[in-house]
Amino acid sequence: AQSVTQPDIHITVSEGASLELRCNYSYGATPYLFWYVQSPGQGLQLLLKYFSGDTLVQGIKGFEAEFKRSQSSFNLRKPSVHWSDAAEYFCAAQTNDYKLSFGAGTTVTVRA
């Protein structure tokens, strides 16, 4: 079945440390892939997206993601996190009918 998996439910990271959030997809062909961030009580903000081409994608707020076809992964990274990066992060894949299939989300806590 087509699905998006985020293996980590909760990650705690120190301010200034690096962050990596994992995302794996299971689709017959490479779907369009997205990372969104959600602050408490807010909607989703698009961080970055991958459609084709360069497998390293740069996004907003200093985030980047790398698409690896061999691993069916699209992991999100940030070299140095800020306290404001504490939020819920969702990986999503777009299916043939333009719908988004979301992972369960990863909660990021930033400690001082």
Added chain:
Amino acid sequence: GAVVSQHPSWVICKSGTSVKIECRSLDFQATTMFWYRQFPKQSLMLMATSNEGSKATYEQGVEKDKFLINHASLTLSTLTVTSAHPEDSSFYICSARDVGQGIGRTDTQYFGPGTRLTVL
């Protein structure tokens, strides 16, 4: 660019009343919008696809008579929760599909800020 608004941001209503939520794409036209429901500490659950000028397509298990969707223009979709009950209390989020223009056009959903519905 690519801004989506929702109104209201929160609403409290009595059981049995109907509530309308608006979703607008402010700087692009969206022939397709989506309505999601999100429970606390959970991911988004797609409720329905709203298509401009035609009937909405509902996901399995979503009552179309309970959640009425109208997409009357290229920038506005509305979700009406009819005869609301406490179990309908939730966070409702819409998104609008931007297909872009020209060479290298992309296909991206942009999300509204959400509407918190509380039914007493």
